[in-house]
Amino acid sequence: RKEVEQDPGPFNVPEGATVAFNCTYSNSASQSFFWYRQDCRKEPKLLMSVYSSGNEDGRFTAQLNRASQYISLLIRDSKLSDSATYLCVVPNTGTASKLTFGTGTRLQVTL
Amino acid sequence: DTGVSQNPRHKITKRGQNVTFRCDPISEHNRLYWYRQTLGQGPEFLTYFQNEAQLEKSRLLSDRFSAERPKGSFSTLEIQRTEQGDSAMYLCATSRTVGYTFGSGTRLTVV
Numbered sequence: 001r002k003e004v005e006q007d008p009g010p011f012n013v014p015e016g017a018t019v020a021f022n023c024t025y026s027n028s029a030s031q032s033f034f035w036y037r038q039d040c041r042k043e044p045k046l047l048m049s050v051y052s053s054g055n056e057d058g059r060f061t062a063q064l065n066r067a068s069q070y071i072s073l074l075i076r077d078s079k080l081s082d083s084a085t086y087l088c089v090v091p092n093t094g095t096a097s098k099l100t101f102g103t104g105t106r107l108q109v110t111l
Numbered sequence: 112d113t114g115v116s117q118n119p120r121h122k123i124t125k126r127g128q129n130v131t132f133r134c135d136p137i138s139e140h141n142r143l144y145w146y147r148q149t150l151g152q153g154p155e156f157l158t159y160f161q162n163e164a165q166l167e168k169s170r171l172l173s174d175r176f177s178a179e180r181p182k183g184s185f186s187t188l189e190i191q192r193t194e195q196g197d198s199a200m201y202l203c204a205t206s207r208t209v210g211y212t213f214g215s216g217t218r219l220t221v222v
Contacts, residue, residue: 008151032209043202043213044154087153098144098167099211101153 001026006088006102017078021105023088024070033071034089078109115214123220131189132217134203143186146202193221
């Protein structure tokens with residue numbers, strides 16, 4: 001099993017739609033998780049942190065299911081500006097605090 | 112500019128040449144990471160510094176790659192005898208505790 005696995009997409013949705021991405025991880029000892037957003041040819045930027053069962057920030061909701069080792073990201077009322085690649089990220093449990101990234105899920109929001 | 116700065120932004124080099132990239136972190140950030148990202152993939156960890164000490168290196172970092180952070184501030188990543196497979200975006204990220212800030216990256220093209 002890959003350390004972090006995501007559906008690469010692309011997900012093509014109309015403006016206003018609700019879309020959800022899932023991510024599975026292999027290290028059951030992982031305690032915290034992140035979703036990063038990456039625009040084309042730009043660096044990744046932190047979107048949300050998930051430390052317990054979930055986190056909500058406006059139109060974005062991240063949920064964590066430790067038993068099944070998956071994390072989800074829900075985007076409600078999609079905007080054109082949400083078009084990007086969404087990276088699921090799991091920190092290493094060692095001392096280096098390095099991050100393991102999924103391959104990313106590409107979202108394209110259309111009119 | 113108080114962000115993470117990477118130079119150059121783009122580098123085109125002939126196969127077999129040496130290249131060096133520079134990363135200037137956010138001041139007070141004692142942790143510095145180098146990642147590599149190829150098209151359609153998430154960033155992959157290369158190496159990690161805490162202050163001037165290089166504490167972890169990925170097996171992806173072959174003998175042709177070397178990184179330094181001589182005074183615990185800026186860092187350099189050198190690739191010797193470049194190969195076409197080295198073409199990628201090289202991302203630097205820094206942090207103080209939790210949470211990364213990425214630089215804009217250096218895009219390397221080996222022709």
